Every structure is written in structure tokens, then in C-alpha cells.
Amino acid sequence: MAFTANYQIEETPCGTRFTFLCDVTGKPVCTTPPIRANSPEEALAQARSGAREYFNRCQRCNRWISDDAYDIDEMVCVKCKGNLL
Numbered sequence: 597m598a599f600t601a602n603y604q605i606e607e608t609p610c611g612t613r614f615t616f617l618c619d620v621t622g623k624p625v626c627t628t629p630p631i632r633a634n635s636p637e638e639a640l641a642q643a644r645s646g647a648r649e650y651f652n653r654c655q656r657c658n659r660w661i662s663d664d665a666y667d668i669d670e671m672v673c674v675k676c677k678g679n680l681l
């Protein structure tokens with residue numbers, strides 16, 4: 597399953613920093629250190645592989661979710677959980 601959380605980009609003198617956002621709350625979940633790569637695609641791939649461990653994947657809607665918007669027992673996001681009730 598490809599890691600597809602939304603992100604914001606900040607260019608710094610040392611490289612590109614990526615901030616990844618929760619798909620449900622839109623809040624920032626993690627920010628990478630500045631990344632230097634040969635292409636923007638490569639930088640993004642590196643950033644995604646580092647950020648993925650900070651996210652949970654909802655088993656119903658397949659979105660990428662921060663810990664505080666995820667029900668670990670049901671393995672769903674709070675939005676899907678609300679729809680189930």
C-alpha cells in the first residue's frame with residue numbers, strides 16, 4: 597500500500613523539508629530533516645519512507661491517520677468509527 601499522506605514542502609538552504617499531514621484532521625504528524633536528492637521525486641520518496649512509521653492506515657477508508665485520530669482496537673480512523681456507531 598503506497599504511502600500517500602498529504603504533505604507540505606519547505607525549502608531550506610540544506611535541502612527540502614517535508615511535513616506530512618493526517619488525512620482526517622489535517623494536522624501535521626511529522627516533519628523530516630532537510631533532504632538533498634537528485635530530483636524532487638527522489639526527495640519525496642525518501643521523505644515518505646521515513647514518515648510512514650508515524651502513521652496508521654485506516655482499514656476501511658485506507659487513509660493515512662495520526663495516532664490521535666486512530667482507533668487501534670478497531671484499526672479504523674475516528675471518522676469511520678463514527679460512521680459505524
Ligand SMILES: [Zn+2]
Pocket residue numbers: 654655656657658659672673674675676677
Ligand atoms: Zn477511515
